[in-house]
Every structure is written in structure tokens, then in C-alpha cells.
Amino acid sequence: MSDLLRLATAGSVDDxxxxxxxxxxxxxxxxxxxxxxxxTRASVDRGLDTPDLSLLVDGLRAEREQGITIDVAYRYFATPKRTFVLADTPGHVQYTRNTVSGASTAQLVILLVDARKGVIAQTRRHAAVLALLGVPKLVLAVNKIxxxxxxxxxxxxxxxxxxxxTSSLGWASEDVVEIPVSALHGDNVAIRSDKTPYxxxxxxxxxxxxxxxDAEPHRVGLRFPVQYVIRPRTAEFLDYRGYAGQVAAGSVVPGDEVVILPSGTRTTVTRIDTADGExxxxxxxxxxxxxxxxxVDVSRGDTIASPSDAPEPIGEFDxxxxxxxxxxxxxxxxxLLKHGxxxxxxxxxxxxERFNEQDLTTDQGPDTLELNEIGKISIRAAEPIVADDYAVNRHTGSFLLIDPAGGNTLAAGLVGDVISAVELGERV
Known part of the structure; x- marks a missing residue:
């Protein structure tokens, strides 16, 4: 079991x-x-009998004034058994993009519903997005029970x-748990409540x-996107040439044979350096x-991979x-397409096609995709990218589409036909 769990929250406004x-x-x-x-003081000033714990996390002034969450905020907490990194995401439909961002690396998502409202359209929308993102585990917190x-x-x-x-979206029953809670009073959050004997x-x-x-449910070989080529060119490090980046998948040890993509050149890793030593x-x-x-010729944007399962560089893809x-x-x-x-x-x-997350159907050949809509598109890139299918690896199968004029993120993308996998009830 991992000592660290990455999780996120999702749900509608006021859940x-x-x-x-x-x-x-x-x-x-x-x-x-x-x-x-x-x-406690702020809660008393508002005429509340108990502390409003939401004030601990709604940090932006606009959030406090409106009583809603707008931005993704990362919270850190721990128990004697495990450490947690939690992405607190918004509930408003207009901020669904923030939910995508916060849940993209989550191993588990707590999806809230208001017991008085039940499963609503935004609940179904969030569940569909989480299925497309391949989130492995879900908790349905039935709040205000x-x-x-x-x-x-x-x-x-x-x-x-x-x-x-969730069954229609492809989750197995053992991967989904429902818990009745009262966040306000703490029922079934940390302490078992005697108010829910059922x-x-x-x-x-x-x-x-x-x-x-499992931190890496789909195991693939080494994927190492090169972020920077280190050439100090000093007397002490005259011949030093290193390739810096973060291991996106798999692992590497000195002596491993690797392939440089997209060129296809093969070589061997002789050393692994860090600021703290080898x-x-x-x-x-x-x-x-x-x-x-x-x-060998290696530049920023290239990928160092294991030869046994190296992905083929792609220029056109769905x-x-x-x-x-x-x-x-x-x-x-x-x-602009940013991958790794x-x-x-x-x-x-x-x-x-465009995905209808409410009834899990698709509309063929839509004229447009609008804000928060999910669809399958074809893309042609000026330079090939080294990507795995998202179903194989979340880190190397995802990308962003960016506005070349302003630099704003326009879309979060998943390589492969993720929609069909969800429609067929398969887990990505």
C-alpha cells in the first residue's frame, strides 16, 4: 500500500x-x-452556532463572498497511517475545467451529493468526466444526511x-463506496455516527x-520526456552532458538500454544524477x-524510452x-499541442462525435464543441509526439490544446478513443 494517496473532491454547488x-x-x-x-470568531459574527469549517478552505475573497469554490486548491493532511494530497475542485458548471485539472492525477475522488437532492445532472457530468479520466476509485459521500x-x-x-x-461508466462495484455523512457535524467523517445505525x-x-x-495501475516501460539538456561547459565538467526531466512511467537503472524518440537512436544509461548524488x-x-x-542527438521534447514497448511517434491521431x-x-x-x-x-x-454525459450517448459529426463539452476529434501535429494510449498510461496519454495567441489552455486531451471505452463499460 502506498503511504501517499492523491485524492480530489467533486460535486455540485452547495453540496x-x-x-x-x-x-x-x-x-x-x-x-x-x-x-x-x-x-470560530467569523462564524459567531455570522450568527452561527457552530464553526463554519468551509472558511478554512475557501481562501479567495470571491469564494468567501459568494460561498462557492472557484479555483482548485491543494490541501495536505495526514493520519498515523497515511499522508494525503487533496485537490479541492469547484462545483459550478462553468468551472468544470478546474475539476478536470484537479482530478487528472487523482487515485481516488470523493464525489458529494446533497441527500435532499440526490443524483443530479452535475453529478452525472462529474462521474462521466472522472470515468474518462480513468480515476480508479470513487467514494460517494451522501452529505447532509x-x-x-x-x-x-x-x-x-x-x-x-x-x-x-457508475456500473454503466465501467467501474467495478468494489471500486465504488457510498458513505452517509454530515460534514457540518462530523458524522461518519472521522467518527462513526450513532445517528446512522443502518x-x-x-x-x-x-x-x-x-x-x-496502485500508483501505476497500467505498467509500462520507461517514459522519460527530456525537459532540459545540461551542458555546464566548465573546466570541471567539460565533457558533461546530461538530460534532465521527470520519469513519467516505468523505472530506469544504470546499464539499461534505451531508445531516443522520435529519432529511434539506441544507447545505454550509464548514470543517474540528482542534486543529492547518484x-x-x-x-x-x-x-x-x-x-x-x-x-547522441537529444533535445528538449524528445522522449527516452525502453525499447521493449516504446510507442510509435504519431503525427495524426484521434x-x-x-x-x-x-x-x-x-x-x-x-x-498549439503540449504533450509532456x-x-x-x-x-x-x-x-x-460529441459525448452526452447525461444519457451516455454520442452525437455523430457535431459542428462545434462548446464549453465543458466532451468529444472525439482528429488532430494533425506539425511534429510527431511520443504518446501512449491513455488507457495504457495516463501520464503519457494526456495533452493540452493551447491558444497560440494568448497562451490560454483550451482543452484537456486524452490520446485514443476513450469515449468508446466508457460507452462499452470498460475501465480506462
Whole structure:
């Protein structure tokens, strides 16, 4: 089991995400006493009987004034059993792009619903996005369970509807857990509540502490996008040539044969350098500098990979994208494509289909993709990229589409036909 769990929150407006995150921080003693005192005073000034824990996390002034979460904020907390990095994402439809960003690296997502409202359109939208992103584990937190009549009946009904939805999106039943909670009062968050005798499962924190999560569910060989070529050219390091970057997948040890992509040149790793000295092995997520046996042509944007399963560089491909801009996407759009450390010009060919996340159907050949819509498109890149299918590896199968004029991110993209996998009920 990993000592670190990356998770995110998702849900609709007023489902209580900020309060739940505040409760997690409070119950794990991850906030300072003066912060609690400040929240308590602010809550009293608002006429509240109990501290408004959402004030611990809604940091932007606009968030506090409107009572909503706007930006993705990363929170860190820990228990004796595990350390957590949590991406607190917005609930507004207009900020779905932020949810995509926050959940893209999550190993588990806590999806909230208000017990009084149940599974709504935004719940289905978030579930579909999380399925497309390949999030391995889900927790449905049925919040505000203390505010409904017949809570057992409500919880059972919401759980059944959500199970039907997640099953159609491809999650196995063991990968989805439903928990009735009251974030405001702390019921079933860190402490088991005697107000929910019908629920016999773990508290939220117990589940987060115990769930086994594979940090690299789809194992592939080495993928090392080169970020920078190090040539000190000093008397001490006259012949030094190193290739710096972060291991995106797999691992590498000195003596490994590797291939440089897209050129296809082969060589051997002789040393792995870091600021703290040499390493015997570097695993995914580690930032290192590789020293190669031969004086080969390697530049920023190239990928050093294991020869046994090296992906073929691609210039034309189909991809699933979540469109994140106010301006519509149309065929023929000229954009920048950023994949790993490589950025190249690209042209959008056809819009193949648009995904309807509410009924899990597709519209063939749409004229446009609008803000927050998900679709499959064809892309032609000016320079080939070294990408795995997203179903094989999330890190090397994802990319961004960028506005060449202003530099704004326009879309988050997934290499391959991710939509069809979801429609068929297969997990990516």
C-alpha cells in the first residue's frame, strides 16, 4: 500500500465540499489553533452556532463572498497511517475545467451529493468526466444526511441510482463506496455516527486510510520526456552532458538500454544524477538527470524510452477532449499541442462525435464543441509526439490544446478513443 494517496473532491454547488474538506483538516488536526479561533470568531459574527469549517478552505475573497469554490486548491493532511494530497475542485458548471485539472492525477475522488437532492445532472457530468479520466476509485459521500426524513431510505435509493450510473461508466462495484455523512457535524467523517445505525461500513477517513491504491495501475516501460539538456561547459565538467526531466512511467537503472524518440537512436544509461548524488534506480515521479553512453542527438521534447514497448511517434491521431474555453471549437482550428515537454503546432481535423454525459450517448459529426463539452476529434501535429494510449498510461496519454495567441489552455486531451471505452463499460 502506498503511504501517499492523491485524492480530489467533486460535486455540485452547495453540496458541502468545502465544509467536508474543512472537516477532514479539522478532524486530522491539520490546522493551527489560531486558524480555528479565527474561523470560530467569523462564524459567531455570522450568527452561527457552530464553526463554519468551509472558511478554512475557501481562501479567495470571491469564494468567501459568494460561498462557492472557484479555483482548485491543494490541501495536505495526514493520519498515523497515511499522508494525503487533496485537490479541492469547484462545483459550478462553468468551472468544470478546474475539476478536470484537479482530478487528472487523482487515485481516488470523493464525489458529494446533497441527500435532499440526490443524483443530479452535475453529478452525472462529474462521474462521466472522472470515468474518462480513468480515476480508479470513487467514494460517494451522501452529505447532509441529517437533514432528510427517512435517511436510510434516502441513502439506499441514492446509492442504488449511483451504482447503476457508475456500473454503466465501467467501474467495478468494489471500486465504488457510498458513505452517509454530515460534514457540518462530523458524522461518519472521522467518527462513526450513532445517528446512522443502518450504515455498517467504514468512516470516510477509515476508508481513505485502508483502501489499496496502485500508483501505476497500467505498467509500462520507461517514459522519460527530456525537459532540459545540461551542458555546464566548465573546466570541471567539460565533457558533461546530461538530460534532465521527470520519469513519467516505468523505472530506469544504470546499464539499461534505451531508445531516443522520435529519432529511434539506441544507447545505454550509464548514470543517474540528482542534486543529492547518484541513484541506483529512478522510479516514476522522480526528477533526475540521465547520463548516456553515446554522444547522441537529444533535445528538449524528445522522449527516452525502453525499447521493449516504446510507442510509435504519431503525427495524426484521434483523441478525446474536454473543451474548456468560451469560444467554440470548430474543424480547421490551428492550435498549439503540449504533450509532456514538447509543444508543437497542430490542426484540428474533423469533430468525430460529441459525448452526452447525461444519457451516455454520442452525437455523430457535431459542428462545434462548446464549453465543458466532451468529444472525439482528429488532430494533425506539425511534429510527431511520443504518446501512449491513455488507457495504457495516463501520464503519457494526456495533452493540452493551447491558444497560440494568448497562451490560454483550451482543452484537456486524452490520446485514443476513450469515449468508446466508457460507452462499452470498460475501465480506462
Amino acid at each position: 458541502g465540499k468545502s465544509t467536508l474538506v474543512g472537516r477532514l483538516l479539522y478532524d486530522t488536526k491539520s490546522v493551527l489553533a489560531d486558524q480555528i479561533d479565527a474561523v 441529517d437533514l432528510v426524513e427517512n435517511p436510510e431510505e434516502v441513502f439506499t435509493s441514492i446509492s442504488a441510482e449511483f451504482n447503476e450510473l 450504515y455498517t461500513g467504514p468512516t470516510l477517513i477509515e476508508h481513505l486510510e485502508s483502501i489499496p491504491v 541513484l541506483d534506480v529512478a522510479h516514476a515521479g522522480r526528477s533526475v538527470t540521465l547520463i548516456l553512453a553515446d554522444d 483523441a478525446t477532449v474536454c473543451w474548456l474555453a468560451e469560444k467554440s471549437l470548430r474543424p480547421g482550428a490551428r492550435l 515537454t514538447r509543444t508543437t503546432q497542430a490542426i484540428v481535423g474533423s469533430l468525430v
